[in-house]
Amino acid sequence: MAAGVVNIRRDVDDKFYRYRMPLLMTKIEGKGNGIKTVIPNMSDVAHALSRPPTYPTKFFGSELGAQTSIDEKNDRYIVNGAHDAARLRELLDAFIDKFVLCAACKNPETDLILTKNEMIVRDCKACGVRSNIDMRHKLATYIIKNPPKKKGKGKKKGDGGHAEAPTPPGGDLISGGADRSSGSPDGDEGAESDDELTRRLKAEAAELNPEATLAKEDWSADTSPEAVKARMGALSAGVAGIALTNGGEADSDEDVDSPYSQLGRWTQENPGISAVEVFKKVQDLGLEKKHKAVQVLVQTLFTEDIVTEIPKYMPVFVKLVSSEKHQKALLGGVERFVGLTHPDLIPTIPKILMPFYQADVLDEEVVTQWGTHVSKKYVDKDTSKKVRKASEPFLKWLAEADDDDEEDDDE
Structure with missing residues (x-):
């Protein structure tokens, strides 16, 4: 059964709230020590948040103290152990609060930016405020070492930082703002x-x-x-x-x-x-x-x-x-x-x-x-x-x- 669509901020009850995402789904596989939780629509959820699916997956693993398995080519995102959907949805809310929402206006339309001293900030396109991310969280280290996919949006014209090497460049735009659309969670991005x-x-x-x-x-x-x-x-x-x-x-x-x-x-x-x-x-x-x-x-x-x-x-x-x-x-x-x-x-x-x-x-x-x-x-x-x-x-x-x-x- 296809997942429903919910507000990115699930504490907002407004049905006309324009920032939407698919409801996170889970599937338990395996038995005994090999039991694991597969998140079949992680890519769709992450796309709505304009964050790589590896980020919330790693966040879940960090918060649950569990190993994660990521196979981007086959679109499989797994957290070891049996975890129900309600628990992972709560953790997703925490991820959104810490790594997506603007700390000032709570708008999800943010970019993640690496500063020259390798700090990560959320740059809000709605109110213009830049808010720091808790660099003590394990995911912050992972983000610095694993810049996400570039989408070629060209928002930062003249910023050649994302082509610099060998170190992750300071001031590099590393992720776009949240998806404003409220389309079907099943999506047909591939077809279009x-x-x-x-x-x-x-x-x-x-x-x-x-x-x-x-x-x-x-x-x-x-x-x-x-x-x-x-x-x-x-x-x-x-x-x-x-x-x-x-x-x-x-x-x-x-x-x-x-x-x-x-x-x-x-x-x-x-x-x-x-x-x-x-x-x-x-x-x-x-x-x-x-x-x-x-x-x-x-x-x-x-x-x-x-x-x-x-x-x-x-x-x-x-x-x-x-x-x-x-x-x-x-x-x-x-x-x-x-x-x-x-x-x-x-x-x-x-x-x-x-x-x-x-x-x-x-x-x-x-x-x-x-x-x-x-x-x-x-x-x-x-x-x-x-x-x-x-x-x-x-x-x-x-x-x-x-x-x-x-x-x-x-x-």
Whole structure:
């Protein structure tokens, strides 16, 4: 049976209260020492609160003194032991009070912000008050070490903090405000994801003053005949090898007429294109499930300003990267982009990897394995070593975060 919808603040009886969430549901599984409580609609509840589902799950574990199990890929959130729904709903109310509601106006429309000294504050979009979170709570440590998914809303324009690495950046916007909608708890976000992506990006584009944008931005390409010829010459050589690098084997049939080469040329010939246009082009070419398309986009979509451009195109990679093979192709594209095309950007590897990791496009295990194994699949051995050497600060940050998590679990 589907869960009902309740007010985010369950102490508010007003049926027209605009901040709503699904009623938290629970399911007991297992027997004896293996008994556990599964929360089947944790993702829906967390989405309504605009917080990652890992946060309330970890909060429950901390408050109950129980181990938690989180499988984000399969959308399973578990608290060890048998806990009834009423108890977990009470704890959810406590989580909302401590980590969602504004301390001043009690409005749930807040962002979580990390300050430079690694304090977490709730920034209320309703009244403008910033209120501190109790940093003594175990969840505060977890939040600092585990920034949530980025949604690409672009609320903090000019804030490049979320692309900084290797440490979680100070002043970084790490979660959006609460969901105002009172839609069905079952939700159909997955079915409408394309429309939501289109609406969001078009809305952001509509807010920009085209003249001011062109005057201030430096992403417009030199369209002189000489520049175009030079770009196309480099592209012909580069793109021809993009899709062909597959375990060191080249396919002579996949050259300038292959869909991958067409995609690469199109992105190069259309600088400044939107994320929506890129995804539609990938679909038109029938490449939305092809991991090589990810490699092509990394190599041809970005410029030397890749660090600031990644947030703009992150929705494309969120939709395209669906397997470990896709992730490895993305990392291979990064290797070729910085190793062959822009070697001066090799030191920025941590800043390039961090936003992809924070958006859950790259998994920790895949990045770690890549960073510790030199490969000649995409670039020569020396270049591969340089790229991985540059990634060490990011890999160290990942390892230290893991060590701290294990210590917390042991406690």
